[in-house]
Amino acid sequence: MREKIIAIITSIIFAIFLISTTVKITLNFRPLYYFDIEYLKITEEVDMDKEEIKRNYDVLIDYLQPSYKGELEFPSLPMSEEGRIHFVDVKNIFIFFEYVMWITLFISFGGLIYLIIKNDYIVFKYTAIMLFAFPLILIIPFLINFNYVFTLFHKIAFTNDYWLFDPSTDPIILLLPERYFMHCALLMVVLVTIYSIILMLLYRYLIFRYVKRKGAE
Template sequence: MKTIARLLLTFSLLLFITASSVKIALNFKALYYWDVEHLNIKSYTTLSKEEIKSTYDYLINFINTDKTDEFRIPLLPSSKEAAIHFQEVKSLFIKLNYILFSSAIVSAAGIYYMKKYRDFSPLKWCSIMIWLSFIVLSGTFYINFDKSFNFFHKVLFNNDYWLFSPKTDPVINILPQEFFLHCAILILLLIVLWSAFLLIIFRKLNKDKRVSI
């Protein structure tokens, strides 16, 4: 397999793993339900526990659907800026779906060619890149998650509508930054598990390759 093909497959696998990990973590409602108790979110709002959960469910369902429904939280008021922000988040999730789908197709084709040429090095390369990313991101989050959180928002959005005021957008009271930290930790854990899985598969296939030779 040519070097450019190895690099393409490595990058495609990395995109697929990252996109799928983000999708799984942000759609894992059980994490938020746990945080409702763990972070005592009920103390920051007038909503009941079940209303908090149903509001979160609405947000997740809204950003996951490609329907052009108007953003309107059933139990809380929201500003025009908040509606724009969640529409932008929805657009990011739609793009993430495209990345996930396209990287899955390229990765599947690449795996076929890996088997054909008996060259499994992209699995090892991708695993190493994931570990390097994990070290950098976990270190950054540990040093100052608040700055990292703000940095990612500034990169992903070209406005400051994500800076909600509790007076106009009380939904921010049920979305504490600690919850997003837990999401980030879950994403990192998922990609590390992927990395370990790729390394195990690489070693097994490489061992089988040497035996067959």
């Protein structure tokens, strides 16, 4: 009973860790945006070429890194004070996920080591099931009304309405269309699904190896 409780708790923490890594991977997966510049025809929305758009985007992503300590200054775009405050808020969200990622890594690592020593591999199956449920829960509202989900997220995540950018004072919003964020969400869903499949395969392999070893004794 004790090991089952440890397995369930470890699975939850391990799942949170893996979901946190998808946030970090998605933030840093710049090829997705570079692809979207042409796919979403962003150059038609602003008087900028692809390279200039990439430079401004790269500055934003560099700024959002938890380790970055400087101020946000776009190479060729103005920014209002409200816009600056919003990006500080966004950066704080990524800092939060960074803390969550490292804390859950160390806690889940301890639980995994304990359970593996006990030859209790069910933790991988539990985690795989939790991760598989995560994209299912997300994908349905995304497909029904992504705009509503996107707006609801901002209302929950932020304590002000500075995320409602005016393109005349914060033209960066023209470089970040809503469909790009939908693609980011889909990337996270894909990553979580891959994690789930890998963990389920790992669970089956470990059980097979354990049964084979016990049969040889």
